[in-house]
Amino acid sequence: MSAPKIEIDSLWLPKASSTLAGQVDTAWNWAMANAVVFFFIVMIPLGYFMVKYKKKSDADVTSTLAHSTLIETVWTVIPTVVVMALFFVGLWPYLSAAVPPKDAFEVQVTAQKWAWTFTYPNGTVSPGKLVVPQGRPVKLVMSSTDVIHSFFVPEFRIKQDVVPGMYTTMWFEAKDVEETAVLCTEYCGTGHSEMLATVQVLAAPAFDQWLEAGDDKNLPPAEKGKALYGQWACGSCHPIDGTRGVGPSLKGLYGRNEELTDGSSVKADENYLRESILVSTAKVVKGFAPVMPAFQGQIKDAQVDALIAYIKALQ
Numbered sequence: 607m608s609a610p611k612i613e614i615d616s617l618w619l620p621k622a623s624s625t626l627a628g629q630v631d632t633a634w635n636w637a638m639a640n641a642v643v644f645f646f647i648v649m650i651p652l653g654y655f656m657v658k659y660k661k662k663s664d665a666d667v668t669s670t671l672a673h674s675t676l677i678e679t680v681w682t683v684i685p686t687v688v689v690m691a692l693f694f695v696g697l698w699p700y701l702s703a704a705v706p707p708k709d710a711f712e713v714q715v716t717a718q719k720w721a722w723t724f725t726y727p728n729g730t731v732s733p734g735k736l737v738v739p740q741g742r743p744v745k746l747v748m749s750s751t752d753v754i755h756s757f758f759v760p761e762f763r764i765k766q767d768v769v770p771g772m773y774t775t776m777w778f779e780a781k782d783v784e785e786t787a788v789l790c791t792e793y794c795g796t797g798h799s800e801m802l803a804t805v806q807v808l809a810a811p812a813f814d815q816w817l818e819a820g821d822d823k824n825l826p827p828a829e830k831g832k833a834l835y836g837q838w839a840c841g842s843c844h845p846i847d848g849t850r851g852v853g854p855s856l857k858g859l860y861g862r863n864e865e866l867t868d869g870s871s872v873k874a875d876e877n878y879l880r881e882s883i884l885v886s887t888a889k890v891v892k893g894f895a896p897v898m899p900a901f902q903g904q905i906k907d908a909q910v911d912a913l914i915a916y917i918k919a920l921q
């Protein structure tokens with residue numbers, strides 16, 4: 607897996623690396639400060655009264671409380687002012703997050719069980735890795751091919767549901783050249799916790815270069831396939847060590863005779879592997895459920911070739 611490392615170096619908020627993050631943190635800090643202050647305002651008198659008014663004998667009787675306009679006004683007005691203040695502290699970052707700048711660079715995000723794919727305006731497809739320019743607003747137009755997922759980049763303080771049959775959008779501007787993680791935060795099945803991607807922030811010239819060439823560093827096909835296997839999180843279902851996963855292991859698969867659910871059998875050659883990647887449920891191996899998502903339309907021919915080359919190398 608080329609899954610990103612998520613370093614937890616603080617029990618407080620993670621690093622704030624988008625332009626929005628500072629505003630979100632300010633709102634969060636205000637809410638937190640209020641919660642802490644009011645915790646003590648309530649708890650200290652509560653403790654004091656518990657001791658002071660402890661029942662000491664059977665003769666102790668609770669006095670009848672009369673209504674007090676002063677106290678009722680105070681405990682209505684103060685919380686109202688505090689809540690209104692918090693509303694406006696939160697409204698500002700909410701509005702900034704909701705409206706993407708007009709000149710934002712657009713990236714299409716496709717979620718599926720259990721991987722993220724990023725498609726760029728020039729046709730570059732980047733599975734499992736969102737590469738973005740530093741200091742330039744990026745707008746994500748997101749959709750899912752199966753169930754509801756949720757796109758979450760903790761360091762950018764952005765999170766948005768990704769829903770089948772409609773588009774949701776979100777934007778951010780990355781401040782630092784760095785790598786950080788994308789997580790899925792909507793439980794979406796067995797591979798949910800493995801549904802990770804990397805965000806790589808590049809300085810503008812390096813980004814333009816990447817956009818032209820993609821990640822294709824003239825690797826041999828099997829190496830490219832190995833990278834794709836990691837980026838698409840194929841390993842969350844298909845182990846490569848011969849053990850059984852949600853799907854069959856890919857070790858020694860090429861050339862093997864596979865028994866299918868309909869009783870027939872098939873030789874795992876290039877055409878079978880290609881069909882199984884594109885229309886995954888066409889020929890399901892006996893003993894496995896037809897749960898693999900179809901990759902037709904999401905994957906380029908060259909990527910299928912690379913994956914097949916990788917599977918062939920797993921002997």
Ligand SMILES: [Cu+2]
Pocket residue numbers: 720754755756790791792793794798801
């Ligand atoms: Cu998910």
